[in-house]
Amino acid sequence: MSAEGRWEGALEHGGEPAELAPEHEPPDSAAGRESAWVADHDTASRDSRPALGTRGGPGPWDAAEPEAPVALARDDFGDARWSFLYKARDTRYAVAEPAPGRLAAANRRMRGAPVPDIHGPIIHAPVWTWEIPLYFWLGGMASGSAFVALGCDAAGDHRSAAIARRVALGAVAPAPLLLIGDLGRPERFLNMMRIFKPRSPMNMGAWCLLAFSGSNALAVGADLAGRPKAARALGGLTSLLGGYLGSYTGVLLACTAVPVWSRSRLILGPAFVATATATGAAATRLVLVASGLPAGHPTGRALGTLETAAMLSELSLSRLGERRLGDAAEALQGGEAAVFFRAAKSLVALGLSLRLLARRTGRREHDIASLMYLVAGLAFRFAWIKAGRASATQHEAVAAMGRGRHTLTAEQERPRGARRSSKQRTPLRLHSGLGAWSEATRRASLAVERLLRS
Amino acid sequence: MSTSAAQTEIAIHRPGAERMGFFTDTTVCIGCKACEVACKQWNDLPADGSRSGKGISYDYTGDLSASSWRHVRFVELLEPSPQLRAEAEEALRAGAAGNLPAIPAAGAGVSAAVGSPDLVQMAEDGGAVDVADAVRKMGDWVFMSDVCKHCTNAGCLDACPTGALIRTEFETVVLQPDVCNGCGYCVPACPFGVVDRDPEDGRAGKCTLCYDRLQEGLEPACAKSCPTDSIQFGPYEELVDIASRRVATLHQRGIEDAYLYGAGDQPDEQLAGGLGAFFLLTEPPESYGLPAHADSPVQENVVPATLAALGAGLLASAGAVVAFVTAARRARRTPAGRAW
Numbered sequence: 001m002s003a004e005g006r007w008e009g010a011l012e013h014g015g016e017p018a019e020l021a022p023e024h025e026p027p028d029s030a031a032g033r034e035s036a037w038v039a040d041h042d043t044a045s046r047d048s049r050p051a052l053g054t055r056g057g058p059g060p061w062d063a064a065e066p067e068a069p070v071a072l073a074r075d076d077f078g079d080a081r082w083s084f085l086y087k088a089r090d091t092r093y094a095v096a097e098p099a100p101g102r103l104a105a106a107n108r109r110m111r112g113a114p115v116p117d118i119h120g121p122i123i124h125a126p127v128w129t130w131e132i133p134l135y136f137w138l139g140g141m142a143s144g145s146a147f148v149a150l151g152c153d154a155a156g157d158h159r160s161a162a163i164a165r166r167v168a169l170g171a172v173a174p175a176p177l178l179l180i181g182d183l184g185r186p187e188r189f190l191n192m193m194r195i196f197k198p199r200s201p202m203n204m205g206a207w208c209l210l211a212f213s214g215s216n217a218l219a220v221g222a223d224l225a226g227r228p229k230a231a232r233a234l235g236g237l238t239s240l241l242g243g244y245l246g247s248y249t250g251v252l253l254a255c256t257a258v259p260v261w262s263r264s265r266l267i268l269g270p271a272f273v274a275t276a277t278a279t280g281a282a283a284t285r286l287v288l289v290a291s292g293l294p295a296g297h298p299t300g301r302a303l304g305t306l307e308t309a310a311m312l313s314e315l316s317l318s319r320l321g322e323r324r325l326g327d328a329a330e331a332l333q334g335g336e337a338a339v340f341f342r343a344a345k346s347l348v349a350l351g352l353s354l355r356l357l358a359r360r361t362g363r364r365e366h367d368i369a370s371l372m373y374l375v376a377g378l379a380f381r382f383a384w385i386k387a388g389r390a391s392a393t394q395h396e397a398v399a400a401m402g403r404g405r406h407t408l409t410a411e412q413e414r415p416r417g418a419r420r421s422s423k424q425r426t427p428l429r430l431h432s433g434l435g436a437w438s439e440a441t442r443r444a445s446l447a448v449e450r451l452l453r454s
Numbered sequence: 455m456s457t458s459a460a461q462t463e464i465a466i467h468r469p470g471a472e473r474m475g476f477f478t479d480t481t482v483c484i485g486c487k488a489c490e491v492a493c494k495q496w497n498d499l500p501a502d503g504s505r506s507g508k509g510i511s512y513d514y515t516g517d518l519s520a521s522s523w524r525h526v527r528f529v530e531l532l533e534p535s536p537q538l539r540a541e542a543e544e545a546l547r548a549g550a551a552g553n554l555p556a557i558p559a560a561g562a563g564v565s566a567a568v569g570s571p572d573l574v575q576m577a578e579d580g581g582a583v584d585v586a587d588a589v590r591k592m593g594d595w596v597f598m599s600d601v602c603k604h605c606t607n608a609g610c611l612d613a614c615p616t617g618a619l620i621r622t623e624f625e626t627v628v629l630q631p632d633v634c635n636g637c638g639y640c641v642p643a644c645p646f647g648v649v650d651r652d653p654e655d656g657r658a659g660k661c662t663l664c665y666d667r668l669q670e671g672l673e674p675a676c677a678k679s680c681p682t683d684s685i686q687f688g689p690y691e692e693l694v695d696i697a698s699r700r701v702a703t704l705h706q707r708g709i710e711d712a713y714l715y716g717a718g719d720q721p722d723e724q725l726a727g728g729l730g731a732f733f734l735l736t737e738p739p740e741s742y743g744l745p746a747h748a749d750s751p752v753q754e755n756v757v758p759a760t761l762a763a764l765g766a767g768l769l770a771s772a773g774a775v776v777a778f779v780t781a782a783r784r785a786r787r788t789p790a791g792r793a794w
Contacts, residue, residue: 002692070670077474077688079672085683099459101696104720106705106713111723111746114740119529121517123647127553166776167581171596182634184656191616191635199752201760203615204641239774241768254759255613256642265755267761277770302781306774351637392642395740402645402745438617442633 074199103299115403120395122402123257126388131182133381135175135278136249139209140272140377142172143242144280146216148306152230152299160299162223163291164284165235168242169220171214171283179209187449195434195442201252208248212241228419246276253388259328259401260391261384267321268384271314278310279377282370295363304366308355311348314380327400331391332383347376471623473690474668476677476731477697478599481704481712483684485526485597489676490515493524496664496675518600520652520659524676529596529741598742599685601676602627602648602661603716604730605750610660612752613643618658626663627692634658644750645726663730690730694718697734707778711736715744726750757768 027033080322086093145168152161180189219234252267253261261268285303295298318341320330331337351372358365392398493499499521513528604626611619611627617641618633629640629649638654640649649660663673671679677687694717704712713736716729722771726749737748 021794022545029678070672071636077671077673079678086686086700092703094696094699094703096699098698098702099633103701103714103718104723106701106710107715108723110711110713110735111715114637116738116741118740119527119743121647122740122745123645124517124641126642126651129652143767144770148778150771151774151776154775155778155782157778157782182638184638184651184658185634188616189631191618191633192637194616194633197615197617199612199756200615200639201752202613202637206615239771243771244764246770247763247767248760251759252639252755257609257645257748257751258642261642262751262755265759266762269759270766271768273763277774288563298781298785299778301785302777305781306777309773309777310770340631340751365476381722388642398745399740402739402747404747445635446632 011344013227016414037053041136078352087340101444105325113401115399118395118399120398121393122395122398123392125392126258126385128182129325131178132436133378135178136272136381136385137181139249140246140276140280140381141283141374142168142175142212142216142394143239143246143273144276144278144282144310145171146212146235146239146242146280147277148281148284148303149219149235151302151306153235155298155302156300158228158232160284160288160293161218161235162231162289165216165219165223165231165238165370167284168216168238169213171280172209172216174236176213179206185449187236187452188445190441190445190448194438194445201248201255205245205248205252208241208244212238212245215241220242243275245274246280247273251281253384256388257398257401258392259394260331260387262401263325263328264321266322267317271317271380274310274314274317275377277382278314279375281310282373282377285370285391286367286374289367300366304355304369307370308352311352311373311376315345315348326405327394327397328391330394330397331387335390336384337383337387337390340379340386344376344379344383347372347379351376464622467623473625473730474663474687475604475626475690475693475729476601476663476674477686477688477693477717477734478601478731479684479686479697479700479734480596480598481734481736482645483526483599483680484682485528485596485685486681487526488679488681489524489599489685490522490526492675492679493661494522496667497523497662499523499659516569517725518602518648518650519659520650520655520657523601523659523661525600527597527598527600527607527742529737543721568638596737596741598733598735599676599680600742601731602663603646603726603732604661604663606727606730607750607753608726609643609645609750609752610649612750613639615639622665622668623666624663624668626665626668627660628662628665629658629660631657631659643751645745645751661731670746683755693732697732700734709736715739723747 024122027036038451066165085091089095116362148167149161151165152158154162165230176189180186183189192203193210195203196207197203215234216238219231219238222231233290247269248270250270251265254264254265254268264271285300285307288300288303325332332341351369354365354369358369456738494501502519502521510743512530514527515522515525518525528562545717555572608619608621608627610629611621615637616633616635618630618635620628620630622628634657636651636658638658640658641651649658651658662678667674673687686696693772697714698718701712701718712734714732715735716725716732719725719728725747733742733744735744
């Protein structure tokens with residue numbers, strides 16, 4: 001049919017539409033429409049695969065033919081210039097010449113204007129699930145046990161030190177599995193080792209976990225092989241690495257836009273290391289007792305002291321941190337996080353009073369106290385993760401942080417940008433050798449993925 | 455390269471490439487969502503249903519996500535009907551969390567204008583609607599096409615442990631989908647709530663400023679499709695120039711509240727070192743779900759937090775040594791001390 005003929009003649013009338021079957025009638029009420037809509041859009045049952053390509057990925061970046069010209073493309077973004085309506089000065093879109101300083105003043109005034117109704121969400125909540133707090137707990141336990149091994153060696157109790165090293169190995173062994181399990185693409189875990197990036201706490205943590213596990217495994221191996229000197233040296237190295245393994249998790253959380261974490265940046269690392277020490281000491285104590293440590297042995301006493309001191313510093317650090325939080329404290333004081341925090345605090349209090357009551361008497365009471373500290377440590381880890389999830393959805397706290405204030409209701413306003421970024425970013429350049437390593441790692445993890453998915 | 459971000463990340467270099475960006479002018483946005491559709495089509499992103507906004511809002515996208523790289527945010531100041539409120543509360547009690555209409559708490563999100571009409575109620579009542587009156591009373595209804603800001607100090611880029619996020623020759627921030635392993639660290643590290651992890655795909659996803667199109671000299675799909683040129687694409691300096699003249703023009707016309715979000719600031723007041731995609735706004739930033747000030751959380755916090763953490767780690771091991779050594783010393787004075 002010719003282009004002219006296409007529009008000739010009247011449109012055909014197809015007759016009256018058929019009656020709707022009852023099940024196809026739209027629901028009467030808004031609620032009915034709402035639930036029908038929701039059912040229709042349920043991501044669990046709906047096929048939401050893209051028609052082409054892979055979900056979540058952009059189109060391929062390589063041209064099919066590398067040098068081939070693209071239709072309609074003009075060099076130097078001639079394409080963009082062509083569609084720039086306001087570029088030609090033939091409209092009144094942007095005719096005025098800006099007065100110097102006027103724009104910056106307008107920006108400052110509006111960004112400092114009274115806080116309006118907040119139309120959130122401002123930031124996204126973290127996506128991490130139960131694996132992460134559990135890893136924090138186990139990794140902390142491992143680094144705490146490494147501290148204990150160092151202390152035992154220093155005090156001359158090498159038998160306990162060897163056991164502590166084994167506890168650390170047992171605690172750190174499931175850690176990689178948990179971390180890999182939490183990845184969106186677990187098959188690509190190797191990519192964590194693709195680069196060495198001091199600016200990223202997660203990258204540093206991955207390397208530290210590798211180094212810690214390696215040196216700890218070697219230390220245990222040296223113990224088994226009857227090389228006490230090597231074991232002690234490796235144990236010292238392990239505890240040094242443990243100082244970061246037990247605390248970097250706090251740094252990792254602090255380096256986010258989540259108010260309750262970011263505002264606790266000086267508290268989180270120390271608090272996490274305290275929890276690590278307490279749980280590590282408690283786990284080692286229980287294992288030592290089970291393997292026949294005599295009652296009243298100085299190592300057992302020192303472990304008890306260490307546990308209690310660490311738990312008390314954890315509590316006081318948390319308390320100290322809460323006062324700096326302002327609006328963000330709500331995340332700790334309400335919801336699931338508060339339940340976990342309360343549980344942790346009561347367990348610590350219970351354990352502590354048990355210790356004091358049974359000071360000279362029963363050993364079982366001390367064991368129960370250690371167990372309570374262990375559980376309290378786990379509850380602390382969960383509490384901090386849950387608090388972060390809650391905090392990201394509390395728009396007032398997020399907005400207050402953007403305003404450089406502790407709380408939106410406070411009269412006094414601190415100048416914007418009061419917390420400056422460091423600006424001293426060291427260049428991260430990939431030298432040819434490192435570049436080859438990155439590429440090899442990327443290919444290896446893609447190969448693993450293909451293997452596992454086929 | 456005029457506004458050169460420090461070449462600190464793993465960057466692709468190409469001689470002659472300059473910083474490219476978006477200037478999104480909300481005063482000419484009509485909320486048509488052509489940019490969202492164009493983005494989804496070009497980047498082959500799936501539909502992702504609605505997660506918020508329904509019931510009160512006409513904004514069915516709700517939020518930027520791993521599969522929504524452009525989002526036309528509707529800043530609506532309409533009051534929900536009492537019936538809708540009641541139904542939402544009923545649904546809340548029934549435990550339909552997650553798919554609820556977002557009903558603001560009493561007072562919140564409601565225009566100061568008295569007697570704003572309830573269009574939903576009016577439609578449900580089947581009553582006659584005086585359209586002119588309704589529009590007059592609607593007060594402010596603002597649209598803003600939100601997108602990744604392509605920050606100079608990008609939190610996601612700093613946080614990424616795999617090097618999947620890179621800085622390109624156009625000084626944009628791009629996620630390489632063949633490297634990302636879905637660790638999720640970039641999600642809370644973004645102070646603007648842009649990047650997210652796709653629950654089905656497992657990887658993070660965000661705007662690439664159509665890196666593939668840029669390499670071929672094409673402008674990004676959203677800017678191409680924008681019928682009012684609310685989204686403008688071009689060399690960064692040119693965009694800042696046209697944007698500041700636009701603000702001056704609006705000020706001349708009496709729209710005193712017009713300002714730029716992410717460009718034209720004093721150096722110490724810049725948002726994340728300056729935003730590659732910046733906006734012309736007329737309301738305070740929080741109205742659009744934007745923070746009044748933000749910077750890369752990693753750069754802000756990593757040094758003090760690491761120092762505190764390492765100090766505490768050393769202190770803990772020292773404390774352990776002290777505890778064991780003193781206990782052993784004290785035990786030597788009593789008969790209890792002995793090897794086992």
